[in-house]
Amino acid sequence: MSIIEVKNISKRFNDKLVLDNISYEVKEGEIFGFIGPNGAGKSTLINIMTSLLTPDSGTIEICGYDILREPIKAKECMGYVPQELALMEELNAYDNLEFFGALYGLKGKLLKERIAEALKVTGLEETKKQKVKKFSGGMKRRLNIAVSILHHPKVLILDEPTVGVDPQSRNHIFSFIKNICRDWGTTVIYTSHYMEEIEELCKRVFIIDLGKEVSYGDREEIKASVFSNNKVIIETQEISGETIMKLKDLEGIDKVSDKDNVLTLTIDSKFKLASVLSLLEKETVNIKKISYEEAKLEDVFLSLTGKTLRD
The missing domain is CATH 3.40.50.300 (P-loop containing nucleotide triphosphate hydrolases)
Structure with missing residues (x-):
């Protein structure tokens, strides 16, 4: 009511x-x-x-x-x-x-x-x-x-x-x-x-x-409804640029960024963690930590208006 x-x-x-x-x-x-x-x-x-x-x-x-x-x-x-x-x-x-x-x-x-x-x-x-x-x-x-x-x-x-x-x-x-x-x-x-x-x-x-x-x-x-902007954060011991390019080709991954061997994967609903782990294992990449970060309303606002809430 x-x-x-x-x-x-x-x-x-x-x-x-x-x-x-x-x-x-x-x-x-x-x-x-x-x-x-x-x-x-x-x-x-x-x-x-x-x-x-x-x-x-x-x-x-x-x-x-x-x-x-x-x-x-x-x-x-x-x-x-x-x-x-x-x-x-x-x-x-x-x-x-x-x-x-x-x-x-x-x-x-x-x-x-x-x-x-x-x-x-x-x-x-x-x-x-x-x-x-x-x-x-x-x-x-x-x-x-x-x-x-x-x-x-x-x-x-x-x-x-x-x-x-x-x-x-x-x-x-x-x-x-x-x-x-x-x-x-x-x-x-x-x-x-x-x-x-x-x-x-x-x-x-x-x-x-x-x-x-x-x-x-x-x-x-x-x-x-706006977008799937959830992120998976993977901390690695070391990763090559070639492996990062292969990750970008996997289904469900919209974007990959790398800083100091920490990967940030921007994902959508088709993302499968198993595919990522399988690729990293094949490329002999040692994983130190995996975490998940949900999209926030701040991300929605930025996506819809092109600015942050405090602009």
């Missing part, structure tokens, strides 16, 4: 088209990755989803509510963690949560319970009475996340949540995301320009560049 439906969203700023007919769906309870380089249009789309911006065309439904026609009801279903921190630094963590919880309409015993819960799941229980201005960047980010979940949203939008955070906070954030999806059934929209984060968290992804869809769907299916 889809909890978010984005259909044909376009947006211009003056003469610049920043979103070009974007469409996708997000399933209930999943962690959905929305990825692209800085300036790709990710934050603009998030701002439209949260009704901070109005699209030039297209529609968005969240929890069954049209974000343009019923923005209040749609936003009641959402929690939002923006890139820029939204906290009162002169107050402590508990008082921040108490203030924002009241804005959600929480009060009394329920508010106290939700504050305690949010502090626990974000790992901030021991620092709840410390002023936010003394927090590290990672702790502030976790507190911002705690604020966003006080009302138990069905959909949680995280816009670049690990920018500027320390490794410990990053791990806290990852554990938190996985836990609320599993335990609360929360749907998470996770935007990032770090492909390795999406690889760890998200099964389905939408890749955007220059305001346009690059690819959309199951992460592994995207990688398979």
Whole structure:
């Protein structure tokens, strides 16, 4: 079941088209990755989803509510963690949560319970009475996340949540995301320009560049549909150029590179390791180590756009 439906969203700023007919769906309870380089249009789309911006065309439904026609009801279903921190630094963590919880309409015993819960799941229980201005960047980010979940949203939008955070906070954030999806059934929209984060968290992804869809769907299916770019790494004691040329002629090998007697074979679905081993044995090549490296989303992005994600 889809909890978010984005259909044909376009947006211009003056003469610049920043979103070009974007469409996708997000399933209930999943962690959905929305990825692209800085300036790709990710934050603009998030701002439209949260009704901070109005699209030039297209529609968005969240929890069954049209974000343009019923923005209040749609936003009641959402929690939002923006890139820029939204906290009162002169107050402590508990008082921040108490203030924002009241804005959600929480009060009394329920508010106290939700504050305690949010502090626990974000790992901030021991620092709840410390002023936010003394927090590290990672702790502030976790507190911002705690604020966003006080009302138990069905959909949680995280816009670049690990920018500027320390490794410990990053791990806290990852554990938190996985836990609320599993335990609360929360749907998470996770935007990032770090492909390795999406690889760890998200099964389905939408890749955007220059305001346009690059690819959309199951992460592994995207990688398979674009190209088979898996690699086999073979460390040898010594290998001749003639043997390398013979390897290039084997079925299932698209490319062979050699550096300091370490072979990198770029392979496709027809690759057979037995054929490689048989050839190397015939050529009396001593093998020291064999390893396998799967294609990454970064490879897909490079293949489709001709540039790396951080270009």
